[in-house]
Amino acid sequence: MTAALVIENLHKTYVRKAWLGKRVEKPVLRGIDLTLEEGKVLGLVGESGCGKSTLCKVILGIEPITSGTVQVAGVNINGLSTAKWRDLRRKMQVVYQDPYASLDPRFTVRQLVSEPLDIHKLYMDKSARENYLRELLNSVQLDVAFLDRYPHEFSGGQRQRIAIARALALEPQILIADEPVSALDVSVQAQILNLLKDIAQKRQLSMLFVTHDFAVARFLCDDIAVMHQGKIVEYAPAEELFAQPRQAYTQKLLSAVPTVPRGAL
Amino acid sequence: MTQAALTVQDLHLSFLTDEGALPVLRGLSYTLSPGKILAVVGESGSGKTVHALSILNLLPPNARVDQGKILYQGKNLLSMKSSALRRVRGRKIAMIFQDPQASLNPVLTVGEQLIETLRAHKRISKKTARKQAAELLTKVGIEEAEKRLEEYPFQFSGGMCQRVMIAMALALSPDVLIADEPTTALDVTIQAQILRLIKELQQQSGMAAIFITHNLAVAAQVADEVLVLYAGQCMEQAPASRLFSHPLHPYTQGLLGSLASVERKEERLPAITGNPPRPGEILTGCPFAPRCSHALKKCFETCPPLYEKDGCKVRCFLQEGK
Amino acid sequence: MNLRILKRIYKNKTSLCGLLLVAFFGAVALFAPMLAPVQNEHNPYQLPQSSYQITPQPPSADHWFGTTEQQYDLYYGIVWGARLAFKIGITVTALAFLIGLAVGGIAAYFGGKVDETLMRLTDVVFAVPSLVLAMVIAAMLGPDLKNMMIALTAVAWPSYARLVRGDILSVKQRNYVTAARTLGAGGPRIFLRHIVPNSIYPSVVVASLDIGYVVLTAASLSFLGLGAQPGTADWGQLIAMARNWVLGTPSNSLAYWYTVVVPGGAIFLFVLGWNLLGDAFRDILDPRQG
């Protein structure tokens, strides 16, 4: 069973060239080793500033790698040509945190979800395209009538569904979810979490789920990696980690999570 | 019953927009008993923040109080003269906000902003004010207070800024503290520390507090009593222990259900369908009816009153008989 | 989108009167041949001269606005001056905007060294006050209309370059642009479909309303004798001719008030109209600017 995502000793340092050649270096990833098995959901949990979003950017090729290797679906992304990157996009897609910023305000839902199809020349026939779009919208529980509306006409939860539909358009094997529910209200958050869980199971997706909320991670993830200042401090199957967290940092994080006293519910 | 620290009576408030006045608060009433923390829980658009701002009349220009009173020591804050209200702000009723770094003036040192608060209400020299400011910082857990007074807000972390805000709020030991989502912007470890700090200081000083949040779990950490707000109306209000053990209103049950728990793995979250109403949406009947799985026909026609029974209030026809 | 803008303009009084002013001057410029019949065929901007008498004459039956020194008819000057103002304003703004769009676009799109050099170039042009640089260029090229327009364009494009570059850079960081990259879209596709529509639109509108400022600078150049030549229907030139008559006669110091007030008023109202319209569009498009 080949792993969907293999990261070995990954380093990422942001370099700011100050005047007169003085270089200001800011290491963000300090040697990450991580593997995402196929069909599994890996939770990446950490506080703000631990580098989890940077890791997503590196995996998606938005930020260059300083050192170390990243293999996506068996392909090493270091120094990959744009053509090869384009093919890789069909295997790996992303859902971002801010539903208001990740959708172009001037595009209708139809244009948004069709963009990946136009780029990769899929379902170019008009009726096939229309049916596929309807199918995609249904898979994220969105009313087909929304196809010709603009993002500003939707709530946060609905926009995130549009973003998910767009990510699923290329039928990827790997989904990178960078804190997809953090910006949503609690009731809407639950709907999107259920949706992601169904999609992951139905499509046998391997998902890297980034979050700062342990409770959300416990609900959705099979394994969990705890990240702190650019390093993975603990990596274990979810139930094992929650049963007895080994690292002091993980224990500290877990004890700080506010819980609701469960009554008769 | 000792005199309430603060009473809100039938508060109606709306936003003035191009398309006319959008109602945001549709008759909110509650009493805050002294020495107690009341958590006001609501999702975005529920009107929880605008209600907090109306208490000290910090409303944006396009907000308008249509009806209702806010009583503090028998006087209605809403109709108070601005000079009188100014003596209440900060001295009797203090407030802390969600984004600590943005709530401090970036071009003034932390010391200046603390001293300014003290001297606004007390006739004391700069020197004594400075000493008291240092004590306040130490009290909220900031080391080397003397040195930190000279630093600017951008040299403080989010958690540290919130501690400064708390120090500023408690400078004149007010009777009531209003905290508008004070830990939402903070990491979970810092959030736990700030919640503990607020609880300790509240118990030491015996002041009352209104704690506004969208997260029931955070409310559970500090609240003595919880009020669940939805579309500008109180859906349920009860002592914390009862509300979490026996939630009566379907919305409260839905909220508790959709909150993923860190204690055990759930197969599926019993989420509430649909979306929270946009602020100002015109609603007939019970605002939660469209998303409620137990909704009866009459729920869509008339809005249920607030039934009250031994200290718990709930706005739902299902509770009519009980 | 546009209907909303028109509604907002209509509702806001100041922008409405801005619209009326611009429309009024537009009509005057359009119907110039009817309002003031052309005297000299091959150059309609040549002012008719009723005689060579030096002292300007006050407004009268056949010279509604009076005459300047050497009896150039002010009424004809104002009417055809409006057409010339539009001609100068539109050509210079359009040209300057295109250059600015190219320079700003290239600088923002490529970034790095290209961005640095292009921006330093704009800094150089910004280093000298626009009027001084225009004055110098006009002097070097020799004072006539075409050269003046070249000078004005050379001075106007850098502010557009900076405006366009700023807009593009801010949109470039937006999340939906990164999202497009992760969909596999190439650089040019992202630039044309996502970046340009979201960034250029506000700049185009704000830029088009700088016509007022361009006409103002053109008039200043003519006033200094470095733009239109005496006898052309250019407002700035008309005022230049009024300079020696400002102090009037020993008996009545305001004798020749009209030689300054009439062309001066024309420029003021023209530029005011564009500025009022510009403010309205700036508020509507970017309410945050307040």
Place this chain on the structure above:
Amino acid sequence: MRRYILRRLCLLPLVVLGVTFLLFFLTQRLSPEMRASLYVKDPRQMGALEEVIREYGLRDNVFKQYGRWLVQVAHGDLGYSPSANMPVAQALKKYLPATIQLAVVTMILVVFFGVWFGAASAVHKDRWQDFIARFISVGGFSLPIFVLGLILLMIFYGKLGWFAPGGYSIQTDIIIHSSAFKTYTGFLLIDSLLNGDLRVFCDVFAHLVLPAVTLCIGSFALMVRVMRSSMLEELNKDYVRTARAKGLREYRVIYKHAGKNAIIPVITLAGIQFIRLLGGTVIVETIFDYPGIGRFGVLAAQQLDIAGILGFSLMVAVLFVIGNLFSDILYMAADPRIRLE
């Protein structure tokens, strides 16, 4: 912070060089004879231009000539100006103080009234103060300087006889050039005070009023607009709400909290404004016959006096550089985030 100043310091000479090259490149359009005046030391040489052309190789490629010209400028020799019939360097030295004096007085007017009106209009948004400020601001933008200048001249000097044009009256002229009057700084306003001669001070100031008022309208309009939008932005910020929640008096909330932050963009603008003023002096000094470098520049341009034009533009570019640096330092003093970066 030092790094920030260092960066600005290295950048500015580049800009000045860029300006001079741009202008020098423009002069190439003209015939060598016309360009010869750049290299003339004294008037007698004006006759023998051919010799000057050969001597300075005015037919070589532009870069060589530019290099030679730069070296010459470095030695302070800017050539001879027929329009001012004196060497350019000397003309600049003679006229510069008057322009600086005018610009500084105008700047004080612009900053003081601009900030005051801008803040007032923001605080009383959409009330009468706001409409007046906005009308003055748009009006100021639209009213050409020379129209305003001529009208003011017509009314105040023509009709009422106050504020005569020119730099100073004839009597003052005699006093200034008399031996008793010592020039310390070259700025008449200051020198007259240092010499304790109040009459000269008042006379010079009287001649300054109309030009200053005319010059400040455009910049004042811009300052009001920037201060207004900056103040509006700050007033909506969270820390202003905190200040009110603390029970501070309203004026303290507005001026100490919001004002202190709102003034920062105004300061950076002040540097750029100073340069716009120099642009304005060109017209104002011409209308009011005020003996500054602006008038010198216009005469040079009108008579196509190449040396004069280049010398004038160079001086303006240098003033720009100094003005920019000055506003940067002011900016750092006002904003701790930059100062302690």
